[in-house]
Amino acid sequence: xxxxxxxxxxxxxxxxxxxxxxxxxxxxxxxxxxxxxxxxxxxxxxxxxxxxxxxxxxxxxxxxxxxxxxxxxxxxxxxxxxxxxxxxxxxxxxxxxxxxxxxxxxxxxxxxxxxxxxxxxxxxxxxxxxxxxxxxxxxxxxxxxxxxxxxxxxxxxxxxxxxxxxxxxxxxxxxxxxxxxxxxxxxxxxxxxxxxxxxxxxxxxxxxxxxxxxxxxxxxxxxxxxxxxxxxxxxxxxxxxxxxxxxxxxxxxxxxxxxxxxxxxxxxxxxxxxxxxxxxxxxxxxxxxxxxxxxxxxxxxxxxxxxxxxxxxxxxxxxxxxxxxxxxxxxx
Numbered sequence: 001x002x003x004x005x006x007x008x009x010x011x012x013x014x015x016x017x018x019x020x021x022x023x024x025x026x027x028x029x030x031x032x033x034x035x036x037x038x039x040x041x042x043x044x045x046x047x048x049x050x051x052x053x054x055x056x057x058x059x060x061x062x063x064x065x066x067x068x069x070x071x072x073x074x075x076x077x078x079x080x081x082x083x084x085x086x087x088x089x090x091x092x093x094x095x096x097x098x099x100x101x102x103x104x105x106x107x108x109x110x111x112x113x114x115x116x117x118x119x120x121x122x123x124x125x126x127x128x129x130x131x132x133x134x135x136x137x138x139x140x141x142x143x144x145x146x147x148x149x150x151x152x153x154x155x156x157x158x159x160x161x162x163x164x165x166x167x168x169x170x171x172x173x174x175x176x177x178x179x180x181x182x183x184x185x186x187x188x189x190x191x192x193x194x195x196x197x198x199x200x201x202x203x204x205x206x207x208x209x210x211x212x213x214x215x216x217x218x219x220x221x222x223x224x225x226x227x228x229x230x231x232x233x234x235x236x237x238x239x240x241x242x243x244x245x246x247x248x249x250x251x252x253x254x255x256x257x258x259x260x261x262x263x264x265x266x267x268x269x270x271x272x273x274x275x276x277x278x279x280x281x282x283x284x285x286x287x288x289x290x291x292x293x294x295x296x297x298x299x300x301x302x303x304x305x306x307x308x309x310x311x312x313x314x315x316x317x318x319x320x321x322x323x324x325x326x327x328x329x330x331x332x
Contacts, residue, residue: 008052010130011060015043017144019067021128023051024059029127029198037061038122060128068106068152069119069126072097073196077115084155088147092129095136099126101144104152110195112162117195173213181273183208183216183224188267191228201225234268235321245321250302257285258295259304259319266319274314 004012011021020041024031031037041063042048052058070086071094072078078097090101097115106120119126131138174182183204190200204225208215236245242263246256261284265272276284281292299305308316 004049004052005056007058007060007130007132008049008056010128011048011052012045014060014062014128014130015045015048018043019128020063020065021048022061022063022125023055024061024127024131026055026057026059027132027134028059029133031061032058037125038063041065041125059131059133061125062128063122064106064108064119064124064126065122066103066105067120067149068102068104068156070100070102070156071117071119071126071196072100072115073117074115077113080113081116086153086155087150088142089150090140090144090147091142092126093139093141094127095133095138098141101149102152102156103149106152106156107160109160110163111156111159113159115196116159117199118156118160172211174207174211175213179208179212179216180220180224183212183221185267185271185273187224187228188231188269189265191231191268197225197229200228231268234270236263248302248304251304252295252298254285254287254291255295255298255302255304257287258292259299261285262305262317262319266317270319270321271317273308273316275317277314 014021020043022031022035022037022041041061070081072081073094073096075097081098081100086100092099092101099119106118108118108120108124110117127133127138129138129140186207187200187204190203195203201222204221205218208218208221234241236242242260245263246259248256251259258281261281262272262276264284265276278289278292281287281296282289285292287295296305296307300307304320306318306320308318310316
């Protein structure tokens with residue numbers, strides 16, 4: 001048998017440590033097209049050697065089944081994570097930040113810290129140490145043989161509970177002529193929720209395949225996801241920012257509650273198009289339709305919300321910050 005490549009040796013080492021690995025495309029974070037990584041991920045050494053003998057330049061995916069990985073995708077997110085004083089454990093230096101590994105059940109999703117995401121469960125994965133992405137090699141900062149896997153701190157669950165929520169529509173086709181608008185809007189909401197461009201891309205590709213009729217070309221979907229790197233993060237992207245955005249002494253508590261629910265549906269510019277239905281807002285706020293309708297009228301009258309009502313399409317919502325409303329009042 002031929003000598004294993006550097007990636008192959010790294011994959012074997014991960015498998016020996018009990019991590020379930022599979023092949024990613026060279027210089028990429030994506031699995032090979034058509035591969036079933038949730039099924040093929042393995043700790044069997046002979047299988048791992050065979051895979052990397054056939055694909056010596058393949059990167060390494062690590063399935064997060066039984067793992068919880070904190071993915072800090074920026075220096076700010078990494079510094080914020082350091083301030084949490086988490087227990088020691090394995091850590092991989094990535095292209096823009098770090099991965100912190102813990103043991104235990106969990107769920108993937110954003111946290112209340114912008115740029116800090118959780119990867120967990122059998123359907124998710126991270127790029128493993130020994131992989132190279134855009135010229136950067138992922139390396140252990142703290143190896144598992146130096147600091148073994150520890151249990152996931154309870155703090156992680158609290159960070160996820162405090163994260164801004166995002167609703168991903170799951171029903172109904174998205175027709176030609178509305179596909180770009182719908183995917184751009186969804187990308188913005190995912191960005192607000194704290195997902196990075198790669199995670200946004202995977203979600204958009206899934207929605208495109210299931211709901212767009214016909215689906216957009218993959219290249220176009222990836223372009224939308226990549227463009228989020230240039231978008232500014234809105235003020236309601238954190239728990240504290242959301243509270244501050246909804247603070248308005250003129251509003252009733254019901255109106256503020258509906259405004260917070262609307263923030264789960266808007267893009268970074270504060271626009272939800274198409275916007276959520278009255279029934280959706282009622283369910284999110286635990287209110288009835290009349291209460292939600294009254295709250296929307298109150299928000300509109302206070303200048304915190306602009307509605308564009310259309311006969312054949314859902315209403316378009318545009319939320320307005322209190323500071324902007326106050327500035328217009330002062331100018332008048």
